[in-house]
Amino acid sequence: MTRILLIDDEPDIVRVLSRSLRADGYEVSSATSGAQGLAEFERVHPEIVITDIKMASMDGIEVLKQVKRREPEAEVIIITGHGDIANAVEALHFGASDFINKPLRDEALTIALKRAEEKIDIRRRLKEYTLDLEGKIEIATRELRRRSNFLSKLIRSSYEGIVATDEHSRIVVFNPGAERIFGYFQDEIVNQRHLSELLSEELAGTVQRAMTSQRSFKELPWREASIASKSGEPIPVMFSGSILYEDDQKLGAVVFFQDLREVKRLQRELVHSERLAAVGQTVAGLAHGIKNILHGLKGGSYLVDVGIAKKDDQKLRKGWEMIKRAIERTSNLVMDLLSYSKEREPQFETCSPNAIAAEVCDLVRERAKQEHTELVCDFDPAIGSVRMDPHTLHTVLLNLVSNAVDACLFDESTSKKWRVGVRTAAEPGSLIRFEVSDNGTGMNDEVKEKMFTSFYSTKGHRGTGLGLLVTHKLVEEHGGRIHVDTEAGRGTTVTVWLPFREAASKA
Amino acid sequence: MAKKVLTVDDDPDVRLFTTTVLEENGYVPVEAGNGEEGLQMIKSEHPDLVILDVLMPRQSGIRLYRELKTSKALANVKIIILSGIAKKTFLRSQQALTEFGESPVPEPDFYLEKPVEADVLADTIRKAIG
Numbered sequence: 001m002t003r004i005l006l007i008d009d010e011p012d013i014v015r016v017l018s019r020s021l022r023a024d025g026y027e028v029s030s031a032t033s034g035a036q037g038l039a040e041f042e043r044v045h046p047e048i049v050i051t052d053i054k055m056a057s058m059d060g061i062e063v064l065k066q067v068k069r070r071e072p073e074a075e076v077i078i079i080t081g082h083g084d085i086a087n088a089v090e091a092l093h094f095g096a097s098d099f100i101n102k103p104l105r106d107e108a109l110t111i112a113l114k115r116a117e118e119k120i121d122i123r124r125r126l127k128e129y130t131l132d133l134e135g136k137i138e139i140a141t142r143e144l145r146r147r148s149n150f151l152s153k154l155i156r157s158s159y160e161g162i163v164a165t166d167e168h169s170r171i172v173v174f175n176p177g178a179e180r181i182f183g184y185f186q187d188e189i190v191n192q193r194h195l196s197e198l199l200s201e202e203l204a205g206t207v208q209r210a211m212t213s214q215r216s217f218k219e220l221p222w223r224e225a226s227i228a229s230k231s232g233e234p235i236p237v238m239f240s241g242s243i244l245y246e247d248d249q250k251l252g253a254v255v256f257f258q259d260l261r262e263v264k265r266l267q268r269e270l271v272h273s274e275r276l277a278a279v280g281q282t283v284a285g286l287a288h289g290i291k292n293i294l295h296g297l298k299g300g301s302y303l304v305d306v307g308i309a310k311k312d313d314q315k316l317r318k319g320w321e322m323i324k325r326a327i328e329r330t331s332n333l334v335m336d337l338l339s340y341s342k343e344r345e346p347q348f349e350t351c352s353p354n355a356i357a358a359e360v361c362d363l364v365r366e367r368a369k370q371e372h373t374e375l376v377c378d379f380d381p382a383i384g385s386v387r388m389d390p391h392t393l394h395t396v397l398l399n400l401v402s403n404a405v406d407a408c409l410f411d412e413s414t415s416k417k418w419r420v421g422v423r424t425a426a427e428p429g430s431l432i433r434f435e436v437s438d439n440g441t442g443m444n445d446e447v448k449e450k451m452f453t454s455f456y457s458t459k460g461h462r463g464t465g466l467g468l469l470v471t472h473k474l475v476e477e478h479g480g481r482i483h484v485d486t487e488a489g490r491g492t493t494v495t496v497w498l499p500f501r502e503a504a505s506k507a
Numbered sequence: 508m509a510k511k512v513l514t515v516d517d518d519p520d521v522r523l524f525t526t527t528v529l530e531e532n533g534y535v536p537v538e539a540g541n542g543e544e545g546l547q548m549i550k551s552e553h554p555d556l557v558i559l560d561v562l563m564p565r566q567s568g569i570r571l572y573r574e575l576k577t578s579k580a581l582a583n584v585k586i587i588i589l590s591g592i593a594k595k596t597f598l599r600s601q602q603a604l605t606e607f608g609e610s611p612v613p614e615p616d617f618y619l620e621k622p623v624e625a626d627v628l629a630d631t632i633r634k635a636i637g
Binding site for chain 1: 524525527531564565566567570591621623624625
C-alpha cells in the first residue's frame with residue numbers, strides 16, 4: 001500500500017483530503033506545518049509527499065528541498081495557488097514530481113498521484129532489474145572463475161606434458177608434466193623461451209608449419225618422437241598438438257607430450273626376458289644342431305686316429321678339415337646365440353643397401369647354382385646411400401637369402417625350376433623394403449607358427465633354429481618390421497621394412 | 508665277397524666318416540647325397556645295408572625309409588637310421604604319415620643318434636649284416 005504524507009497549514013483541507021485519499025486506498029499520515037511534516041517524513045518514510053506551497057514558517061519549497069535531501073527518490077507533489085506559475089516552475093526545478101492548483105479537484109489529484117506512482121513503480125522495477133543483473137553477473141563471474149580454476153588445475157595435474165604458446169611461438173603454459181619430461185622448471189621457460197628452443201628442428205618445424213598454414217592443418221595427430229631434456233638425455237615421447245583459434249584469429253599452439261620412457265623400458269625388459277626364456281629353451285631346441293656338430297668332431301677325430309695309425313696322410317688331413325669345419329659351425333652357432341641373447345643398439349652408418357644386398361647375393365650365388373636354383377636380383381636404383389646399420393642389413397639378408405635357397409633345396413618337387421628373388425625398393429616414410437622370395441617348400445601352419453618363437457629347424461645339419469630368431473630381433477632393434485607370406489609347396493616371400501636416416505650430404 | 512653298404516646323408520663330412528668306418532671294417536662303401544639319389548643307388552648298386560640320415564634336402568630319410576619298406580622288391584634291404592633327430596621324433600613323423608592314410612611301416616631295426624662313436628657304428632653294422 002502506497003504511503004502518502006499530507007502537509008497543509010489548513011487543518012480542514014488536511015482532514016478532507018486525508019479522508020478522500022484513505023477512501024482511495026492510500027495509507028495517509030498528515031501534518032499542519034513544514035517542520036511537523038519533516039518529522040513525520042522521518043517517522044513513516046512515505047513514498048509520496050503532498051505539500052501546500054504557502055505555509056507559515058517553512059514553505060512548501062523548503063519542505064521539498066528537505067525531503068529530497070533526505071530521500072531523493074521520494075515523489076513530492078506541490079499544491080500551488082491558482083495561477084502561481086512562478087512557484088510551480090521553481091518547485092519543478094527543485095525536483096517536485098508534479099503540481100496541482102488550488103482549489104483542489106479530485107481528478108487533478110488522481111492524475112498527479114497516478115503519475116507519481118508510475119514513476120515509483122518504474123524506478124522500483126529498474127532497481128530490481130539492476131539488482132538482478134548484478135546478481136547474475138556475480139554468478140557468471142563465479143562460474144567463470146570456477147571453470148578457469150578447473151581448467152588450470154586440469155592442466156597442472158595432467159600427467160601429460162602440456163606446453164602452450166602464443167601466436168609468436170613464445171611459451172605461455174608449461175605444466176608440471178612438461179617439467180617432468182623436459183627437466184626445466186616452469187619459471188625457466190614461461191614467457192622466456194620459444195617452442196623452437198625446446199624441440200628438435202623437425203618437431204618445432206611441424207608445429208610452425210601448422211601455425212602458418214591455413215586452417216586445414218589444425219590438428220597434429222599423435223605420433224612417436226624424441227625430445228632432448230635439459231640434461232641432453234634423449235627422451236622418447238608420444239607427441240601431438242593443436243593450433244588454437246578464437247573465431248578466425250590464431251591464438252597460439254598447444255602441444256602434448258606423453259613420456260614413453262617407462263613404457264619403452266618395460267617393453268625392453270619384456271623382450272629381453274622373453275628372449276632369455278627362449279635361450280633357456282635352447283638346451284632342447286639346439287640339441288639337434290649340437291649333435292650334428294659333435295658328430296662332425298667325433299668323425300673328424302676318428303679319421304685323424306686312422307690317419308695316424310696307418311700313416312695315411314690323406315685321411316689325417318681330411319679328418320683335420322672335418323674337425324675345423326665342426327669348429328667353424330660351433331663358432332657360428334655360439335655367435336648366433338650370443339647375438340640373439342644380447343641387446344644391441346643398431347649402429348647407423350652411411351652405407352649403400354643395394355651394395356650390401358649385392359654382396360649377400362654374391363656370397364650365396366655359388367651355392368644356389370650348385371643346387372640348381374636361379375638367383376634373381378632387382379635393386380631399386382633410387383635408394384643410393386643412406387644411414388642404417390650395415391651389420392643388421394647384412395645379417396638379415398644373408399639369413400633370408402640362405403633360407404630361400406634352402407627352401408628350394410629341401411623342396412621335394414620334381415618339376416619345379418627353382419628361383420630365389422631378392423628385391424629392394426625405396427618406400428615413403430624413410431623406409432626401404434627388402435623382399436626375399438622363393439618358390440621352394442613353403443611352410444605349413446606348424447612351421448609358420450614356430451618360425452619366430454622357438455629354436456626350431458627343419459633343415460637337418462644345416463639348421464640351428466636361430467636364423468629367423470636373430471633376423472627378427474635385428475629387424476625389431478632397427479625399428480623395422482617383418483612380414484612372411486608362405487604356402488606349403490608354393491614358396492615363401494619374406495618382406496622386411498627397415499627405416500633409414502638421410503646420409504649426411506657430401507660437402 | 509665284401510659286403511656293400513650305402514650311406515645316404517647330405518653332409519659330406521658324415522659320409523666321409525661313415526665310409527671310413529666302413530673301409531676300416533672291411534666293407535665296400537657307396538654314397539648318396541640325398542634321398543632321391545639314394546633310391547637310385549639302391550636300385551643300381553643293390554647294397555646289403557643302407558645307413559640313412561633323416562633330414563635331407565630333395566627327399567627326406569622319412570620318405571625314403573617309407574618307400575623302401577612299402578616296396579616288395581626293396582622291403583628286405585637292411586637299414587640303419589643315423590640321424591641328429593631322436594628316434595621318438597622319427598617314429599612320430601612316420602606315425603603322422605600313417606594317420607594321413609599312408610600304409611603303416613615297421614620300426615627301423617637299428618637306430619643310431621648322432622654323434623655316434625666309430626666302434627658303436629661298426630658294431631651295429633656287424634649286427635645288421637654280419
